[in-house]
Amino acid sequence: MSQQSFTLSPFIAGFWRLDSWQQSPQQTLALIEHYLSLGVTCMDHADIYGEYSCENLFGRALALKPSLRQQMQIVTKCGIKPAFASTPDRYINYYDTSYQHILSSVDNSLRALQVEEIDLLLIHRPDPLMNADEVAQAFEQLYQTGKVKHFGVSNFTPSQFDLLQSRLERPLVTNQLEISPMQLSALHDGTLDHCQQYRCPPMAWSCLGGGGIFTGSSAQAIRLRETLTQIAKAHDTDDISQIIYAWVLALPSQPKPIIGSGNLDRISAAVTSKQIVLDKQEWFSIWQASTGHSVP
Ligand code: NAP
Numbered sequence: 360m361s362q363q364s365f366t367l368s369p370f371i372a373g374f375w376r377l378d379s380w381q382q383s384p385q386q387t388l389a390l391i392e393h394y395l396s397l398g399v400t401c402m403d404h405a406d407i408y409g410e411y412s413c414e415n416l417f418g419r420a421l422a423l424k425p426s427l428r429q430q431m432q433i434v435t436k437c438g439i440k441p442a443f444a445s446t447p448d449r450y451i452n453y454y455d456t457s458y459q460h461i462l463s464s465v466d467n468s469l470r471a472l473q474v475e476e477i478d479l480l481l482i483h484r485p486d487p488l489m490n491a492d493e494v495a496q497a498f499e500q501l502y503q504t505g506k507v508k509h510f511g512v513s514n515f516t517p518s519q520f521d522l523l524q525s526r527l528e529r530p531l532v533t534n535q536l537e538i539s540p541m542q543l544s545a546l547h548d549g550t551l552d553h554c555q556q557y558r559c560p561p562m563a564w565s566c567l568g569g570g571g572i573f574t575g576s577s578a579q580a581i582r583l584r585e586t587l588t589q590i591a592k593a594h595d596t597d598d599i600s601q602i603i604y605a606w607v608l609a610l611p612s613q614p615k616p617i618i619g620s621g622n623l624d625r626i627s628a629a630v631t632s633k634q635i636v637l638d639k640q641e642w643f644s645i646w647q648a649s650t651g652h653s654v655p
Pocket of ligand 1: 372373374375376403404483513514535536563564565566567568569570571573600617618619620621622625
């Protein structure tokens with residue numbers, strides 16, 4: 360079965376760090392409008408981002424211009440229960456993919472975002488206590504009540520994805536995964552093969568290693584910066600983030616990178632990187648800089 364019943368924009372706007380940007384609602388609105396002007400229409404959230412504050416900050420900005428809602432798709436996630444200072448009933452981080460928690464988390468997200476429906480809901484992390492029948496029941500209830508239009512997962516292995524899919528009426532439309540020159544696991548453990556097999560494009564998180572690719576002092580980060588800088592020169596840019604995005608976009612599973620920056624110029628540069636095509640030797644030079652060795 361093809362999983363393509365929902366089209367993700369080629370790049371996605373990530374709002375994990377929104378609370379750290381200290382923006383006024385007007386500034387967040389300008390950020391949203393900047394994204395939309397670049398064709399970045401999918402807005403990625405999670406209930407827990409910013410200790411449950413980021414969806415609220417986004418909703419407050421969107422409320423200044425509600426007509427923008429029609430131009431975007433809102434993605435959010437549930438299933439993690441962190442032990443935040445604001446959640447004193449929790450003494451440990453844990454997962455909860457119960458029917459009750461999924462439903463109440465979506466109600467909270469709708470309220471915080473000030474919208475009537477979520478376009479895409481993801482289970483944030485695989486939960487060893489996940490009962491696939493119970494998740495399916497929650498998804499069906501959310502679909503039938505018009506609260507969520509599409510469903511997906513994040514950080515799932517192929518077998519975890521298949522298990523949940525086997526209980527669902529509708530296709531899971533994505534697996535949101537960490538994909539970066541600093542994190543190659545999904546390229547080699549079968550996860551991206553599975554995305555390609557089912558034509559289910561992954562959403563790619565932390566493509567820039569959460570910024571660590573620019574600042575990291577590990578041997579891997581240093582090797583990557585050197586190699587990326589050389590390749591960037593050959594493509595007439597001094598912005599290595601563009602080469603990183605081009606490297607991710609070259610993957611045949613067609614990942615959609617989630618941009619994590621709050622800087623308008625960096626966001627524009629990220630989207631322009633779709634024009635950069637790396638040849639195979641450039642692509643494998645980055646792979647080699649990541650692993651520290653040549654392909655066998
Ligand atoms: P990222 O793009 O790897 O990292 C963004 C960070 O890199 C920002 O702090 C940004 O700072 C910094 N940065 C960007 N360009 C830079 C440069 N040229 N020099 C120095 N620093 C630079 O992405 P991410 O924020 O880690 O993740 C992206 C999105 O993925 C999140 O917003 C969230 O939506 C999603 N996510 C999902 C999961 C999951 O489990 N599903 C996990 C993590 C993240 P500036 O703002 O100053 O540019």
